[in-house]
Amino acid sequence: MLMCHVKGCSTDNFPLRIEDAEMEQVEVEFNEDFCRRLINKIDWPAFVQTAFALGLDQLPAALPDDLDEEFLQRIHKLALETKLKAGRMVCNGCKHVYLITDGIPNMLLQETEV
Amino acid sequence: MQPDQTVDYEALERTHVQSVYQAIAPHFSATRYKPWPVVEDFLGAIPDGSIGADVGCGNGKYLGVNPKLLTIGSDMSSNLVGICAQRGFEAMVCDNLHLPYRTNCFDFVISIAVIHHFSSFERRVAAVKELVRTIRPGGKILIFVWALEQEDGSKRKFEKQDVFVPWNLDAKTFAGKSKSVAANGGRRKGKKNQGQDGQDSAAVVEDKGDTKEVDSATTPSSPEVANPNVAKTIEALSLESNPEDAAPKVVVKSGNENIVYQRYYHVFVKGELDQVVEAAGSLDVNKSGYDRDNWYIIATKK
Numbered sequence: 001m002l003m004c005h006v007k008g009c010s011t012d013n014f015p016l017r018i019e020d021a022e023m024e025q026v027e028v029e030f031n032e033d034f035c036r037r038l039i040n041k042i043d044w045p046a047f048v049q050t051a052f053a054l055g056l057d058q059l060p061a062a063l064p065d066d067l068d069e070e071f072l073q074r075i076h077k078l079a080l081e082t083k084l085k086a087g088r089m090v091c092n093g094c095k096h097v098y099l100i101t102d103g104i105p106n107m108l109l110q111e112t113e114v
Numbered sequence: 115m116q117p118d119q120t121v122d123y124e125a126l127e128r129t130h131v132q133s134v135y136q137a138i139a140p141h142f143s144a145t146r147y148k149p150w151p152v153v154e155d156f157l158g159a160i161p162d163g164s165i166g167a168d169v170g171c172g173n174g175k176y177l178g179v180n181p182k183l184l185t186i187g188s189d190m191s192s193n194l195v196g197i198c199a200q201r202g203f204e205a206m207v208c209d210n211l212h213l214p215y216r217t218n219c220f221d222f223v224i225s226i227a228v229i230h231h232f233s234s235f236e237r238r239v240a241a242v243k244e245l246v247r248t249i250r251p252g253g254k255i256l257i258f259v260w261a262l263e264q265e266d267g268s269k270r271k272f273e274k275q276d277v278f279v280p281w282n283l284d285a286k287t288f289a290g291k292s293k294s295v296a297a298n299g300g301r302r303k304g305k306k307n308q309g310q311d312g313q314d315s316a317a318v319v320e321d322k323g324d325t326k327e328v329d330s331a332t333t334p335s336s337p338e339v340a341n342p343n344v345a346k347t348i349e350a351l352s353l354e355s356n357p358e359d360a361a362p363k364v365v366v367k368s369g370n371e372n373i374v375y376q377r378y379y380h381v382f383v384k385g386e387l388d389q390v391v392e393a394a395g396s397l398d399v400n401k402s403g404y405d406r407d408n409w410y411i412i413a414t415k416k
Contacts, residue, residue, distance in 0.1 A: 014216060026202075034182060037163025041221070098214075103199045104192070107208035 015046035016089040016098065021054055028080045035072045038079060039063065051078050121350045122343035123233040129344050130278065130378035131231045132190050135172075137375060138281055139193035143173035152405045153226055154179055156256045156412060164221035166253075169210050169245060170228030174198035177205070183222075188213070210241045215248040222254045227408070229390070230259040230379050233276070233351065238380070242394035249415040255397065258410045262381040265407055275383065276351040278376035353378070382409050 048059045057078055064071065089098040089105065099106050135142065153176060160166065162182040171177060171187030172194050178185075178201070187198050187205035198205035208214050210228065223245050232238045242257065249255060262272045387409045391397055397413040404410070 031182075034163045037161075038165070038184065041163075041165050043216075102196070104195050105206040106192070107188070107206050107214040108190075109209070109212055 015043070015050055017092055018050060018054060018084070019088045019090055021087040022085045023054070023056075024083050024085050025077075025081055026083055028076070030073065030076050032069070032072060035076050035079075036067065039067065039072075039075055042079070047079075056082065120343060121347045122341070123237055123347060125341050125343045126233050126347040126351075126378060127231065129341070130376055134281065134375040134377050135189075135191040136193050138283055139173075139191060139197065141283060142281075143194065143197050146173050146175050149176060149179050150226070150258070150406065152403075152410060153224065153256065153258065156224070156254075157183065157185075157222075160222050160254065166220045166222035166224070167213075167215065167248065168224050168226070169213065170225060170231075171195075171198060171205060172227075174201050174203045174205060176224060176226065177201075177203040185224075211237070211244055213244050213248055217247050218250045220249050220253055222256075223249050224256045226256070226258045227260065229257060229387075230381060231377075233347065233378060233380060235390070235393075238390050239393045242390055246394055246396050246415060251415050253415050254400075255413050255415070256410065257387065257391070257413075258405075258408050259387055260379055260381045261404065261407055261409045262383050263404075268407060272381050274352065275381050276353050277379050277381060278353055279379055281375045281377055282372040283375065284370065284372060384409070387411050 044063050045061070048061060051057045051059055057074060059074070083103060084100050084105075085103050087100045089100065090096070091098075096109075157176065157180040160180065160183055163184075165184045166186070168174075168176050168185050168187045171189050172191075174187050174194075174197060176185065177187045177198060184204075187195070187203055188208045188210075189195050189198075189205070190207065190209060192207045195205045195207050206214070210225075225242075225245055229238050229241055232241055245255060245257075262275055264270055264272065384404075388399065388402055388411065391399060391411055391413060396416050398416055399411055399413045401412040402410075
């Protein structure tokens with residue numbers, strides 16, 4: 001899942017920039033209601049920015065008023081079916097790098113950064 | 115120059131919570147499968163499509179309980195998080211005291227059997243405060259902690275609040291494979307040698323006179339074991355244990371070798387969780403109760 005929209009750097013910078021991304025697609029059952037609610041929850045600009053930066057999709061800057069099934073399927077694919085297997089998440093503010101290995105992000109900080 | 119020995123709660127937790135879970139991950143995971151009803155009900159009542167977090171998710175037991183929710187797991191133990199990932203859940207390694215989540219972002223948060231691993235009141239409050247920070251106003255939280263007051267019929271009786279609870283690891287399953295166990299993060303199914311799910315059975319460590327210090331070749335090295343501040347903290351908390359006992363020990367019992375780890379807990383007395391929640395702030399308590407040897411609170415963020 002492209003869960004960039006809920007992660008934040010400890011020094012208050014969001015979204016994290018994703019580099020050297022290794023992604024994979026998984027199949028997740030589509031649920032329209034779930035998708036609609038999810039869209040309301042995510043930070044839309046951050047989501048658009050990240051999807052674009054990863055070369056996955058170019059979403060409209062503003063969320064359309066009318067969300068048709070085709071649009072929802074696009075979101076479903078990005079948010080729920082695209083998994084980050086490996087990569088680096090970089091904070092634009094402080095440059096701190098968080099690593100993702102085997103699909104698991106390590107968000108631990110060193111003592112000095114706390 | 116050696117620093118003075120000072121109480122170091124973090125070091126105690128590294129040795130007696132984090133390192134232990136890393137070492138026992140697959141075995142621990144094998145005993146954690148049955149969701150507790152109060153937690154299931156809580157998750158069942160959350161509106162479909164909500165996003166939340168399970169902080170201290172362990173093996174991901176609750177991440178899939180309500181498939182209509184998006185629950186992100188996190189834990190300090192990379193081995194346990196690895197098990198979550200293998201099950202297809204979304205999980206990351208992070209610290210309850212420093213959550214990487216945005217403020218006010220989650221619809222719900224659950225903290226099941228986690229806060230009792232923090233060794234000071236301040237740290238327990240800080241942990242709850244961090245959880246609360248990530249919940250949006252109106253969002254819900256459920257916290258479960260082990261109670262000092264155990265139900266009648268329980269084998270266990272806590273005399274004090276700060277305790278070590280042993281975990282026995284079959285050395286045959288473990289020894290020599292410790293590195294691969296740590297690396298695999300749970301591909302092997304551990305033996306279910308801990309009795310009922312949810313709590314450890316009262317692990318009775320019988321010292322049949324053949325206790326020896328663990329050979330560093332057979333266990334993952336725990337750098338904190340040598341930290342003198344851990345001993346100081348054990349003393350400060352009046353934990354029932356010699357500092358020497360704090361290191362994992364091999365115990366031979368009826369011909370089987372077990373490695374015994376001591377897990378640190380602060381068990382809660384009635385009303386104490388309410389105090390911690392009150393001190394953390396920004397929560398309206400909806401329900402405060404007791405279930406199966408645990409105190410729990412359900413609250414809404416103001």
